[in-house]
Amino acid sequence: MLTKRYGNSIVLKDLSLDFNQGEIVGLIGRNGAGKSTLMKIITQTIQTYEGSVADNHQVGYLIEEPKLFSNKAGLFHLTYFSGIYGNTFKLSEYERLLRNLQLFDVLNKKVKEYSLGMRQKLGIVISLLNNPSYIVLDEPTNGMDVETSLEVLQELRRMADERNVGILISSHKLEDIEAICNRVLFLGDGTIAGEQHFDKNEQRTLTLIFDNSVDLATFASKQHFGRVVHSGDKDIQIETVAKNAEIFEMVNRLGVRLIDFTAEKKTLRSVYMNKFRGEYHDTQY
Numbered sequence: 424m425l426t427k428r429y430g431n432s433i434v435l436k437d438l439s440l441d442f443n444q445g446e447i448v449g450l451i452g453r454n455g456a457g458k459s460t461l462m463k464i465i466t467q468t469i470q471t472y473e474g475s476v477a478d479n480h481q482v483g484y485l486i487e488e489p490k491l492f493s494n495k496a497g498l499f500h501l502t503y504f505s506g507i508y509g510n511t512f513k514l515s516e517y518e519r520l521l522r523n524l525q526l527f528d529v530l531n532k533k534v535k536e537y538s539l540g541m542r543q544k545l546g547i548v549i550s551l552l553n554n555p556s557y558i559v560l561d562e563p564t565n566g567m568d569v570e571t572s573l574e575v576l577q578e579l580r581r582m583a584d585e586r587n588v589g590i591l592i593s594s595h596k597l598e599d600i601e602a603i604c605n606r607v608l609f610l611g612d613g614t615i616a617g618e619q620h621f622d623k624n625e626q627r628t629l630t631l632i633f634d635n636s637v638d639l640a641t642f643a644s645k646q647h648f649g650r651v652v653h654s655g656d657k658d659i660q661i662e663t664v665a666k667n668a669e670i671f672e673m674v675n676r677l678g679v680r681l682i683d684f685t686a687e688k689k690t691l692r693s694v695y696m697n698k699f700r701g702e703y704h705d706t707q708y
C-alpha cells in the first residue's frame with residue numbers, strides 16, 4: 424500500500440499495484456491524478472513515501488524528457504549509459520530495434536539535431552540498456568506523429584512478447600494504450616479506481632493501412648485472423664477476435680510496413696468516459 428503526500432495534500436492513498444513480466448499495463452487518469460508520481464515511486468526516483476515497492480528486479484524507465492547530452496551523438500549515449508550499468512554496448516544486439524525505430528541511420532548525429540520523437544525513442548532504447556525485467560514509461564509517445572507512435576508501440580509489444588519484459592505505460596492517447604495493453608488501470612482519487620482487461624475474446628473490426636499495395640497483398644495472402652470486410656489499395660478491414668499482439672507479430676514477421684492501425688470498438692474510451700462522467704478533456708481526437 425503506497426501513500427504519497429506533497430505537504431498536506433495526499434496524491435496517492437493506500438494504493439497497491441502489481442504487474443507481471445510479459446504484460447503491458449496501461450495507466451490512465453486525468454492531469455494531476457498522480458500517474459507520474461506513482462511511476463517515480465515505482466522506479467525509486469522519489470524515495471519519500473509511505474509503503475514499500477518490490478526492489479528485487481531491474482527496472483528501466485523513461486519519465487518526462489530523457490536526459491541527453493545535446494552535443495553528443497545518439498551512439499555516444501548508448502555506449503555511455505551501458506557503461507554506467509556496467510555493460511559494454513553491442514550494436515549488433517540492438518540493431519533490429521534501432522532500425523525498427525528509424526534510429527540506426529542517425530546514430531552518428533548529435534542529439535541536438537534530433538526531433539522530439541527521435542529523442543523520446545532514444546530515451547526508450549536507453550531505458551533498456553540495463554536489460555530490465557520491467558520498464559516504466561511515462562507518456563512515451565507524447566509529441567510523436569501517428570506513424571512514429573505505431574513504430575514505438577509495436578516495439579514495446581515485441582519487447583513484452585519476445586524478451587518477457589513487463590511494461591507499465593501511461594498515456595492520454597487512449598488508442599495507443601488500447602493497441603498494446605493487456606490491461607488498463609484507471610487512476611482517480613489517489614487510488615486505482617478501476618481496471619479493464621483486454622484479453623477477452625471480443626470480436627472487433629480492425630483497420631490496417633499499409634505503406635504500399637504489395638505489403639497489403641503480402642499480409643492479405645497470409646493472414647488467417649478472420650473475415651475480410653473491406654480491402655482497398657493499401658488498407659484492409661478484418662473482423663476478428665485476434666489480439667493486437669498477434670497482428671503485430673505477423674506484420675513484423677512478414678517484414679511489411681504498417682502505417683496505421685485502428686480497432687473499431689473504442690471500449691477503453693467509452694469505459695473511461697463513463698467512469699469519469701465526461702470530465703475527461705481530450706484534445707487529440
Ligand SMILES: Nc1ncnc2c1ncn2[C@@H]1O[C@H](COP(=O)(O)OP(=O)(O)OP(=O)(O)O)[C@@H](O)[C@H]1O
Nearest residue numbers: 429430434452453454455456457458459460461595
Ligand atoms: N514536486 C511536487 N511538489 C508538490 N506537488 C507536486 C509535485 N509533483 C507533483 N505534485 C502534485 O501532485 C499531483 C499529481 O501530479 P502528477 O504529475 O503525478 O500527475 P499526473 O497524473 O502525472 O499528471 P499529468 O497527466 O498532467 O502528467 C498534482 O496535483 C501535482 O500538482
